Amino acid sequence: MLKLLPHASLDPLFCPRAVAIIGASNDPNKIGGRPLAFLKRGGFAGTIYPINPSAGEIQGLRAYADLAAVPGEVDAAIIALGAEAVPGLIDAAIAKGAKALIVFSAGFAEIGRKGQQLQDTVAAKAGAGGVRVLGPNSLGVFSPRSGFFGTFSTALDHAWPRAGRVAMVSQSGAVGSYVYAMAQAQGVGFSHFVATGNECDVDVADAIAWLARDDDTAVIAGYFEGCRDGGRLIAALETARARRKPVVLMKAGASEAGAEAAASHTGSLAGSDQVYDAVFAAHNVYRAHSVEELVDVAYAAAGGRWPARGRVGVITPSGGVGIVLADAAAAYGIELPEMPQAAQDKVRALVPFAGPRNPVDTTAQILNDFSIFSRTLDIMVEDVGYDVLIAFLAHIGRNPAHMGKLKEALIEVRARNPQSLFALCLLTDPALREELNNSGFLVFEDPGRTVRALAALRGFAQGFDTKLANPNAGTAMPHIGREQRNETQSKQLLAAAGIPVIPERLVRSREAAVQAAAEIGFPVVMKIVSADIAHKTEVGGVALDLRSPAEVGATYNTMLTHVTQSMPSARIDGVLIAPMISGGVDTILGVQHDPVFGPVVMFGLGGIFVEVFRDVAFRVAPFGEDAALAMIKSIRGYPLLDGARGRAKCDVAALARAISKLSQFAHANAGAFAAIDINPLVALPDAAFALDALIIPTSQPEEDPAHVRHA
């Protein structure tokens, strides 16, 4: 888990000039023979040094007894030997000046404590020696463009990669290979593939960060199960966003780590999988929930066309399929703007019984005259200005005679409109698919998957243009410290952080009560403050809606009398005077400390909305008011804040300000608290106030090294 040189370049890992294979084998089916066979097949331009003490020549190349015997420099070394040999080989690689090690060997952390110790040794040696390690237990890395194949993946045996612009990064070699093979069959070309395995050093975040800067890579696809350092992952995602590179990730396995943070009331909801959702939404990641979805979105993104305006036109030879596509568009939030009347008339002039609105139903007439199809497409692109076209072509692809003519028509229109995004939905075969891919079309079989992929592209396009408001991290924030705070003290601290709290006063005399009420403004409420009284109402310790100085004065006396009569032994700290708040909407704000991402702010409406409907939004701290406003608007109950059922609209700007301030306060105090709960924070038409709050400090902040790294 050491990470002494986290910023050393991964260039030697992805683009080595000279690679040694330690444990190289003559048998191209063995783990030590595969990379060599692949390197030869891939035409690797660099130098290859097979290392094997017993052979003079391996697969036709001069072999060396050990690394030290290699005559030239070695950037990268592949280790294809048993686990126990690895520590010694790390020393040898460092001595040889290697900068990257690819460790295929299994038998490390995945087999338990003993393996973990061995892995820690490897990491320590590599860190001290300044060499980056991929693995152990890694399937390796490959880069079709340069012909570098530092992998033993059997997926390559029957699906040799095309060079292309999609990078795949996967913790799991098996899942990564599966995604690779599925994507390869769909026509995806790859820039790099990397399996990070046990991640004793190079992890998914490192790989994404490097790929985000790599000129050969336009799209980053990934699969992972966990991430140790959320801060580096977020930084990598923002690097990709800044370079307008879409990132599509599949995050498997809802972690249990979040449960330990469930110390407080609202915390039981903050499952860390929801935090990943929040991170992905905030940092322009499309989260895929199946390997197929991962492949579809990466494939579509590889087209490199972003539907800037997102005006989507649909053309079909059938009304029924038009309805299916329109349903799918609605499900993914994509509008299908109707054709203007003039364009509709033009289409009707081509086919009298066409349905010319959008979806445009050309009827099966296109099979008699394929020019109808291209002329209609021209009208849709040129006259109407749709920048995304979906053409449903049914099973025409299965009919070579029909498809031949249709393809010509399509390619013509495609060539005339290089900026437009054309998606075809049809039954096809691998050869036709490849041809259509190469002609610049996106090809799908299922209408729903077609629309889902286009919706993902639109999301990326919007995400590229989203600027993260820089929260004013410079503002000095008060410190939480180690001491326990009661509700009043917690609220005071939050007020100092800029979060509006109800302007209550603790008073200890009738005169002070009257004066405080006058300053706060009538009506007010009055509450006894005593650690010994749990149920204030039952002993006459609460009074509401006091409307005058006289009423406040009289009530002060009555309250003290009642309380001391009911509970003579209770120690009284005083009486709280606060404004009488009526109406408004109760909200809940909470902060949990996520083991991966540090402080995570939760927002929801009060009570049952959080507990029964789980209607909450999360975001990793810190963030600005725009992000807070987006959280507010993302909950299902938002209409209650926006004037539903004849209510007054609440001051959501004040609410957003409070949430953003809370995020900055939490960020500044990361590691110092176990939880912060504001429950409720009431949203009023012209303000928002925390009514109750509690800050629970961390008992032993040094227990959480992950956080320290993040902060």
Add this chain to the structure above:
Amino acid sequence: MLKLLPHASLDPLFCPRAVAIIGASNDPNKIGGRPLAFLKRGGFAGTIYPINPSAGEIQGLRAYADLAAVPGEVDAAIIALGAEAVPGLIDAAIAKGAKALIVFSAGFAEIGRKGQQLQDTVAAKAGAGGVRVLGPNSLGVFSPRSGFFGTFSTALDHAWPRAGRVAMVSQSGAVGSYVYAMAQAQGVGFSHFVATGNECDVDVADAIAWLARDDDTAVIAGYFEGCRDGGRLIAALETARARRKPVVLMKAGASEAGAEAAASHTGSLAGSDQVYDAVFAAHNVYRAHSVEELVDVAYAAAGGRWPARGRVGVITPSGGVGIVLADAAAAYGIELPEMPQAAQDKVRALVPFAGPRNPVDTTAQILNDFSIFSRTLDIMVEDVGYDVLIAFLAHIGRNPAHMGKLKEALIEVRARNPQSLFALCLLTDPALREELNNSGFLVFEDPGRTVRALAALRGFAQGFDTKLANPNAGTAMPHIGREQRNETQSKQLLAAAGIPVIPERLVRSREAAVQAAAEIGFPVVMKIVSADIAHKTEVGGVALDLRSPAEVGATYNTMLTHVTQSMPSARIDGVLIAPMISGGVDTILGVQHDPVFGPVVMFGLGGIFVEVFRDVAFRVAPFGEDAALAMIKSIRGYPLLDGARGRAKCDVAALARAISKLSQFAHANAGAFAAIDINPLVALPDAAFALDALIIPTSQPEEDPAHVRHA
């Protein structure tokens, strides 16, 4: 739209012995030539009569000038001529004694009013003559087993059907063909395919009803956009359920018809698409939302194995993929019970570093020794008793050497356990897929789609065993009649129908008020009743929490004085005395008249839960208390009725009784009301009461012929 002989058999349509093709062509690519070419290719055992006035022989068969010239009997006639010829041909077909007509001709209702008139003429002639009509504008019908091909679908050109047990029924020929071609590629075999087109007679419900009784059909898949007669659809679905035949339907195009019923408060939610959802859930239909999902579920169901116990075991060569499958299982509500310790030990004895819990990770060791795979599967099936096995085989299918051995192992285990359901998830090719299909495996590529299909099978299995409680339809229900009713009168009628309403009394004297209160039980509330007073509270017309006869008496006088002083001209009908209800949970019950399904009952929690969260359940009336209870439990807010946040549990049995009674009342009065609203019906710990209700009678019930047919 006439339907004079709705129960005449569809046997001659699906299984004719002699078929005439009117407009038969020598060109097998023309609409009149295709069915003849298909019939010959399919080896149709019956007699074929090409009809064409100009040719003595068509595609090698003796042709006839017209139907009258045909020497033998004709069951079914295909019409492949223009629309204008169709009415005359119907007469000729009836004269010849044909029982079924398949009308390919377009130019009917789909082109507007004139076409609709022509279609009505066709329907009227056919109805009068006792002949069933498929279409017009139908792609036709085909049945691979008998070789009957009454279709011109071009999808058959490059994807000839296997005989099998899946029937496909589609309103749209284009969508139906697409589904067919996609399913064919996935290995599905078909019993029948039918496209109902414009449905001037035979509709999707008719087809489902016939297929549900057809011995060749085990699975019914369908696509439709609308349905005219919900009652017949439901009856057809129940016929399928009774015969344990799964039905998977794609219903496209949310209809706008439901909007017209939005006359009342809660009605605005009753989009008829939600009603379809409710109907499908109630009658064991899996609703597919994409063509791919439709195909996947039909394909899986065609295996004919129902996971009775639904104990699902997963075996993979990779921990990562196990997590992906476990995530997918959780998403579809499928549990993966852990292996018992003894079985885990057995697996570990085979592979020391296996992950033996479930998913069972055999590691890639299986590639070195394929018997590990079959032995592990044996342990899972025989020792543990999983009845559903999912095996993830990655890209092994792409490697013939590996797959050959693995296939042997799989087929052995399959043969030893004929009752178990085996699903394989792997990258494959058409030939291997076919072979695995034929060996009794379900084959998928995407882990998520694998699990989704298995979840659908589990749903069917549960649905087969669900008995619809027969609501006591025999109970006499009061009649709504034509007169307008105020809230009190509405509640009286609902009370007579068995729905508990709050036991309030209308009184007109102080003495009567006191007596009513005594009978109802204290505390009570008191409300002025006057059609002239909209805001009762503002004129002192509401009093709460009256706790004694004296208080009731005094308040009666005060209230009348205040009200008459404030509004001297208001006509006072009297004063309502009702129990003071405190606590409890407000619910809303409503009934809308759906144009397809007749009365549909809606249930939800009061206020924002309906309006903001759209947290409602629907069900077509009538239904029993079990179904009502399922509605109650299906809403997200159900915990509020079940004691969430320290509340008392409400009497959901009383609530269910009320909902079921309302459904019976609505059913008995179908057509007589525009809407029934009970808002709120308060659920208490030991009772449930309607507090307010309104019945809005239909002004002109005869305007809705669809309903009359249904009733």
